[in-house]
Structures are given as structure tokens and as C-alpha cells.
Amino acid sequence: MSTQSLTLAPAPRSEAAEQVRAEVRDFLAAELAAGTFTTHVDTWLSGVDPAFSRKLGERGWLGMTWPREYGGAQRTAMERYAVTEELLAAGAPVAAHWIADRQSGPNLLRYGTEAQRREILPRIAAGECFFVIGMSEPDSGSDLASIRTRDVRDADGNWVVTGAKVWTSNAHLSHYAITLVRTAPADPAHRHAGMSQLLVDLSLPGITVNPIRILDGGHHFNEVVFDDVVVPGDMLLGEEGAGWHQVTAELAFERSGPERFLSTYPLLAAFARRVADTGDPAGVAALGRLSARLLALRQLSLRIAAALDRGELPDIPAALVKDVGTTFEADLIDEVRRVVDVPASLDSPDPLGRALAEAQLHAPGYTLRGGTNEILRGIVARGLGLR
Numbered sequence: 001m002s003t004q005s006l007t008l009a010p011a012p013r014s015e016a017a018e019q020v021r022a023e024v025r026d027f028l029a030a031e032l033a034a035g036t037f038t039t040h041v042d043t044w045l046s047g048v049d050p051a052f053s054r055k056l057g058e059r060g061w062l063g064m065t066w067p068r069e070y071g072g073a074q075r076t077a078m079e080r081y082a083v084t085e086e087l088l089a090a091g092a093p094v095a096a097h098w099i100a101d102r103q104s105g106p107n108l109l110r111y112g113t114e115a116q117r118r119e120i121l122p123r124i125a126a127g128e129c130f131f132v133i134g135m136s137e138p139d140s141g142s143d144l145a146s147i148r149t150r151d152v153r154d155a156d157g158n159w160v161v162t163g164a165k166v167w168t169s170n171a172h173l174s175h176y177a178i179t180l181v182r183t184a185p186a187d188p189a190h191r192h193a194g195m196s197q198l199l200v201d202l203s204l205p206g207i208t209v210n211p212i213r214i215l216d217g218g219h220h221f222n223e224v225v226f227d228d229v230v231v232p233g234d235m236l237l238g239e240e241g242a243g244w245h246q247v248t249a250e251l252a253f254e255r256s257g258p259e260r261f262l263s264t265y266p267l268l269a270a271f272a273r274r275v276a277d278t279g280d281p282a283g284v285a286a287l288g289r290l291s292a293r294l295l296a297l298r299q300l301s302l303r304i305a306a307a308l309d310r311g312e313l314p315d316i317p318a319a320l321v322k323d324v325g326t327t328f329e330a331d332l333i334d335e336v337r338r339v340v341d342v343p344a345s346l347d348s349p350d351p352l353g354r355a356l357a358e359a360q361l362h363a364p365g366y367t368l369r370g371g372t373n374e375i376l377r378g379i380v381a382r383g384l385g386l387r
């Protein structure tokens with residue numbers, strides 16, 4: 001076995017995390033009672049509400065672990081975990097800030113220049129600046145090393161970007177895209193060389209954002225086309241040529257959070273309420289099976305949050321959480337359908353029927369986004385020295 005095993009120390013109980021959890025629950029109960037949002041499935045993709053994001057920012061619940069000098073609250077990963085878990089469980093509208101808070105901000109903290117950090121991080125923490133991930137291309141998803149979007153320096157030191165990114169979640173609402181580009185010609189002998197990350201302001205001339213609709217008709221995805229877009233030279237993120245290394249570190253960050261098994265939690269909650277009402281033995285048994293899996297997943301995910309607090313980068317267990325977690329999300333739908341006779345419809349007056357329809361229509365994405373399950377299993381196998 002490799003040095004990185006799947007064994008992680010248990011997460012210590014955190015009083016501070018439980019305290020902030022209670023605060024978030026009170027806040028969400030008040031917001032629900034005031035009707036500022038209604039519960040939906042998969043809201044970290046589709047629940048866009050910039051005003052709600054700003055409210056979280058005002059309470060110090062965005063950029064929670066970042067240093068105060070950049071607008072953060074210097075709290076622990078465990079405290080952040082409690083906040084994100086409660087927001088997801090309530091099906092709250094968190095999509096506007098989700099990527100910036102989870103991944104782009106930490107990426108900037110790690111690789112950004114001082115000027116980039118000071119300019120952008122406080123705005124993310126305030127819930128005023130949103131980001132999109134610009135990695136995938138029409139012919140490059142799992143095989144990210146084959147990207148073709150090009151970036152060349154002009155005589156003034158600017159970057160000139162040409163190409164297209166696809167499946168860019170919420171690009172139409174975002175301010176920046178951290179864009180993976182080729183800054184040197186592809187070299188078949190060194191496939192991971194010659195790529196860089198660029199901070200692209202999406203309001204620049206030459207950028208076109210075209211909607212791609214999903215099964216429920218919703219507009220979350222886009223194709224982003226770059227036509228000789230001139231990006232100032234100081235918007236390189238990190239090192240020129242280190243794009244592959246930076247991207248893989250960024251992906252490890254995004255794979256272990258509770259969003260990888262709680263996207264469909266509102267469906268589980270509605271199912272539990274139905275089973276409590278009916279007492280149906282098949283429903284009780286299904287709920288038991290699902291709850292056991294959920295609790296085990298949560299323990300692993302929490303242990304990763306605690307490991308992050310210790311400064312470790314547990315990317316192999318993180319890949320495992322995403323694989324097993326998204327499989328759980330899909331299995332939940334099948335269990336509910338098998339046990340309860342409820343018509344799934346987005347217009348259903350029955351919360352269970354509506355949650356079921358939402359979960360089903362979003363289901364194709366769970367095991368794809370952030371790296372497909374086949375790719376994740378390959379990462380786990382390699383980490384364990386099995387390939």
C-alpha cells in the first residue's frame with residue numbers, strides 16, 4: 001500500500017462548530033418562515049440568490065477559514081463544515097457563491113499574488129463576487145490534459161485567450177472564471193506541461209456566454225467562448241506552466257465536502273417524513289439502510305475536514321467520498337421510487353413528489369461533475385498502489 005492510506009483519525013467534536021451550527025439553524029428557520037427561500041434539491045448548482053449569499057457574507061459564513069486580512073473569519077474547517085452541512089440540508093439557495101467560497105478563494109489564497117488576494121478575497125467573503133470553474137472543453141473532460149484553449153502573450157505583456165470552455169456552471173452569473181489554458185504548445189511526451197491558470201474577468205470584450213439547458217429546462221450550464229480576449233498580464237494565477245499541478249490540487253479540495261452526498265438530502269427528509277406518517281415497514285427498512293450509509297459517509301467526510309485543519313491534503317479519501325457519496329445520491333432516488341408510489345413532478349403539491357422530480361432530473365450530473373466516478377476510482381486505486 002502507498003504511504004497515503006484511507007485511514008484517517010476521527011474528527012474531534014468541536015464545540016465551536018456545534019455553536020455555529022445552532023446559529024445557522026436559527027437563521028435558516030427564520031428565513032424559511034419569512035419566505036425568502038423554499039427548499040429545493042441540488043441547490044449548490046441551481047439555487048442562485050445573490051441577496052442570500054450576501055446575508056451569509058454579513059454573518060461571516062463565507063471565506064470562514066481565510067485570514068482576517070483577506071476578509072475571512074479565521075475559523076476552522078470543522079466550523080465551515082457545520083455551516084455548509086446545514087445550508088445543504090435545508091436546500092438553501094447557495095449556488096451563487098458556492099464555487100468562489102469552496103474552491104476559487106482557497107486557490108487564490110494558495111497561488112494568488114498579494115494584489116489578487118487583496119482585491120478579490122474580501123469581495124468573495126462578502127458574498128459579492130462569484131466564480132466559475134473554466135476547465136472542461138468540448139473535447140476535453142476527463143482527459144483534461146488535452147485542452148486546446150490557447151493563451152499567448154502580446155507585445156504589451158497581456159494574455160490573449162482563444163478557445164471555448166463548456167459545462168461552466170453559472171458562468172452567466174459569475175464575475176471571474178479561473179480558466180485553464182495552454183500557454184505552450186502541446187507536447188505528447190509531456191502531456192501535463194505547458195498549461196497555466198488565468199483569472200479571467202468575464203465582462204471583458206470578446207467573451208460570449210451561451211446557455212446550455214438541463215433536463216428540467218433550467219439554465220445553469222454554459223459554453224463560454226473566448227475570441228482574442230485580452231487579459232491583463234498580472235492576471236496569471238500562480239506560475240506559468242504549473243497549471244496542471246494547480247488544477248489537481250484544486251480538484252482535491254472540492255471532492256470531499258458534504259455537497260457530494262447531500263445534494264439530494266431534501267428528498268431524504270421528505271421521504272423520512274412520509275415514512276413517519278405511514279409507518280410502512282418497507283419504508284422504515286429503506287430509511288434504515290439509507291441512514292446507515294449516510295452516517296458512514298459523513299464520518300469519512302468529517303475526518304477529511306479535520307485532516308484539512310491539521311494541514312494535510314487527503315486527496316485519496318476525498319476521491320472516495322465523492323465516488324461513494326454521489327452513488328448514494330443516485331441510489332436514494334431508486335430506493336424512494338421502489339418504496340413509495342408517488343408521482344414525480346416539478347409542479348407537484350406534494351413535497352416528496354417535487355423533491356423526487358428535482359432529484360431525478362439533476363441525477364445525470366451527480367457522478368460526472370468534479371470528475372467522473374470511473375476517474376475517481378482510478379485515483380483511489382493509484383493512491384493505494386493498485387495500478
Ligand SMILES: Cc1cc2nc3c(=O)[nH]c(=O)nc-3n(C[C@H](O)[C@H](O)[C@H](O)COP(=O)(O)OP(=O)(O)OC[C@H]3O[C@@H](n4cnc5c(N)ncnc54)[C@H](O)[C@@H]3O)c2cc1C
Nearest residue numbers: 133134135136141142167168169365368369370371372374
Ligand atoms: C452538473 C455538472 C456541472 C459541471 N460544472 C463544470 C464547471 O463548472 N466547469 C467545468 O470546467 N466543468 C464542469 N463540468 C464538466 C465535468 O467536469 C465533466 O463532465 C467531467 O469531467 C467528464 O468529462 P466529459 O463530460 O467530457 O466526459 P468524458 O471524459 O468524455 O467521459 C465519458 C465517459 O467515459 C468515462 N471515461 C473517460 N475516461 C476514462 C478513463 N480514463 N477510464 C475509465 N473511464 C473513462 C467517464 O467516466 C464517462 O463515463 C460539469 C459537469 C456536470 C455534469
